[in-house]
Amino acid sequence: xxxxxxxxxxxxxxxxxxxxxxxxxxxxxxxxxxxxxxxxxxxxxxxxxxxxxxxxxxxxxxxxxxxxxxxxxxxxxxxxxxxxxxxxxxxxxxxxxxxxxxxxxxxxxxxxxxxxxxxxxxxxxxxxxxxxxxxxxxxxxxxxxxxxxxxxxxxxxxxxxxxxxxxxxxxxxxxxxxxxxxxxxxxxxxxxxxxxxxxxxxxxxxxxxxxxxxxxxxxxxxxxxxxxxxxxxxxxxxxxxxxxxxxxxxxxxx
Amino acid sequence: xxxxxxxxxxxxxxxxxxxxxxxxxxxxxxxxxxxxxxxxxxxxxxxxxxxxxxxxxxxxxxxxxxxxxxxxxxxxxxxxxxxxxxxxxxxxxxxxxxxxxxxxxxxxxxxxxxxxxxxxxxxxxxxxxxxxxxxxxxxxxxxxxxxxxxxxxxxxxxxxxxxxxxxxxxxxxxxxxxxxxxxxxxxxxxxxxxxxxxxxxxxxxxxxxxxxxxxxxxxxxxxxxxxxxxxxxxxxxxxxxxxxxxxxxxxxxxxxxxxxxxxxxxxxxxxxxxxxxxxxxxxxx
Numbered sequence: 001x002x003x004x005x006x007x008x009x010x011x012x013x014x015x016x017x018x019x020x021x022x023x024x025x026x027x028x029x030x031x032x033x034x035x036x037x038x039x040x041x042x043x044x045x046x047x048x049x050x051x052x053x054x055x056x057x058x059x060x061x062x063x064x065x066x067x068x069x070x071x072x073x074x075x076x077x078x079x080x081x082x083x084x085x086x087x088x089x090x091x092x093x094x095x096x097x098x099x100x101x102x103x104x105x106x107x108x109x110x111x112x113x114x115x116x117x118x119x120x121x122x123x124x125x126x127x128x129x130x131x132x133x134x135x136x137x138x139x140x141x142x143x144x145x146x147x148x149x150x151x152x153x154x155x156x157x158x159x160x161x162x163x164x165x166x167x168x169x170x171x172x173x174x175x176x177x178x179x180x181x182x183x184x185x186x187x188x189x190x191x192x193x194x195x196x197x198x199x200x201x202x203x204x205x206x207x208x209x210x211x212x213x214x215x216x217x218x219x220x221x222x223x224x225x226x227x228x229x230x231x232x233x234x235x236x237x238x239x240x241x242x243x244x245x246x247x248x249x250x251x252x253x254x
Numbered sequence: 255x256x257x258x259x260x261x262x263x264x265x266x267x268x269x270x271x272x273x274x275x276x277x278x279x280x281x282x283x284x285x286x287x288x289x290x291x292x293x294x295x296x297x298x299x300x301x302x303x304x305x306x307x308x309x310x311x312x313x314x315x316x317x318x319x320x321x322x323x324x325x326x327x328x329x330x331x332x333x334x335x336x337x338x339x340x341x342x343x344x345x346x347x348x349x350x351x352x353x354x355x356x357x358x359x360x361x362x363x364x365x366x367x368x369x370x371x372x373x374x375x376x377x378x379x380x381x382x383x384x385x386x387x388x389x390x391x392x393x394x395x396x397x398x399x400x401x402x403x404x405x406x407x408x409x410x411x412x413x414x415x416x417x418x419x420x421x422x423x424x425x426x427x428x429x430x431x432x433x434x435x436x437x438x439x440x441x442x443x444x445x446x447x448x449x450x451x452x453x454x455x456x457x458x459x460x461x462x463x464x465x466x467x468x469x470x471x472x473x474x475x476x477x478x479x480x481x482x483x484x485x486x487x488x489x490x491x492x493x494x495x496x497x498x499x500x501x502x503x504x505x506x507x508x509x510x511x512x513x514x515x516x517x518x519x520x521x522x523x524x525x526x527x528x529x530x531x532x533x534x535x536x537x538x539x
Contacts, residue, residue, distance in 0.1 A: 063434065080434075082434070086434070089534040090456065090533065099449060102449075103440045123262060123266065131533060131535060132535070137272075138272065151439065172268055176265065
């Protein structure tokens with residue numbers, strides 16, 4: 001675990017549990033999950049179905065209450081991205097970014113400038129006046145990223161953001177996300193069920209068990225960046241993680 | 255940096271490939287595509303009408319030929335008194351519809367927001383929507399006597415439920431992921447309604463408006479035939495007078511006017527609906 005002084009920690013999860021419902025029918029989604037995420041760290045969270053990955057991100061984002069434990073995000077601003085871009089169809093591409101700024105109370109003119117600047121960051125300069133439906137899936141997801149950045153978040157929570165994209169688009173977006181993460185010194189919690197993606201992107205891979213979600217194991221990824229998703233080193237670590245994941249899944253079949 | 259330009263080119267290349275070529279059809283072509291079915295419909299209706307007249311199913315002074323009615327239209331339409339009637343009727347329609355929109359919106363938002371209200375009057379609204387509004391006239395006349403208010407009352411009762419229902423349905427079906435985004439962006443209270451719920455409910459609301467208009471127009475025509483306010487020469491009164499005078503061409507001319515007004519307003523609503531759907535990317539083109 002990368003536990004340093006408390007100022008180096010962006011997100012600290014301590015004994016986090018979450019259950020849905022009450023009494024005997026209660027479903028325990030997360031059980032005593034504890035780990036720290038250092039500032040500027042890229043952590044991949046990996047698990048099979050039913051490990052409560054998405055629940056975990058909702059809790060960190062403060063969308064749902066915890067059942068037990070605590071999550072400390074210090075005074076970092078947190079934003080969350082989903083598998084669907086969930087852009088608003090009644091707004092233009094630029095408008096979708098501006099709405100995030102507007103909710104933060106940014107005035108009209110700086111709003112325009114900031115939105116144009118953020119479109120630049122995700123390499124969509126000139127697409128500001130388009131409608132979301134006129135863009136491809138990968139482009140929409142970049143707009144969603146720009147919207148998240150518009151919240152001035154330094155902690156970015158991503159819930160399988162590239163899950164619905166084809167392999168080529170995903171590969172290119174990995175490069176883009178890595179670049180933006182480095183340039184903006186973001187802290188990223190990246191949830192995925194794709195082992196190679198987790199290794200390709202993460203400084204560390206946190207493997208969760210299923211039903212309930214517990215931290216099963218952590219894998220530091222000590223490989224130089226930029227990595228390639230098809231490099232032998234990524235494949236090697238990915239296959240040993242996959243073995244763990246398989247063991248976890250078959251445990252539920254017994 | 256070479257690696258950086260490489261990445262930029264890859265992204266730009268991928269975007270261009272995924273967007274594909276844009277196709278745009280010409281204005282004249284679209285106009286023709288929209289017009290010919292309507293022209294054909296008119297030709298079919300007028301043709302059938304002419305055939306019935308030629309078969310002498312009814313005497314010509316009861317069922318005049320299309321050309322006779324057309325003559326009547328050409329004579330009536332340029333007169334000032336005709337436009338006074340149209341203005342009077344459309345004024346009533348606008349007032350009634352406007353009131354129905356205001357009431358429908360308030361009721362719609364209230365029902366969508368407060369759970370107990372929904373249980374109490376949610377199904378009542380649907381029930382009212384299926385009710386023929388003409389049923390209300392005897393009561394309206396008792397309440398307001400033979401007056402503008404009686405007509406207005408029924409027009410509003412006819413239109414408001416559809417408008418409220420359109421809004422309620424729109425608010426109910428706001429996709430949960432959009433609401434999550436709203437939550438993440440920090441939308442609360444009025445801002446949530448202004449920036450998320452209302453715009454998201456707009457397509458359904460416009461459908462409700464369109465349906466509400468149809469009900470308002472029907473109720474108004476029924477009202478103008480039943481509640482003849484002295485001195486007010488509305489389209490309904492003109493229809494009634496033509497019948498009293500056995501003026502079949504005049505009667506049919508006004509029927510055609512009523513039809514035309516209905517069609518024109520419907521075109522306006524459809525255009526708004528279509529523009530909205532195109533912006534949202536719900537229709538091709």
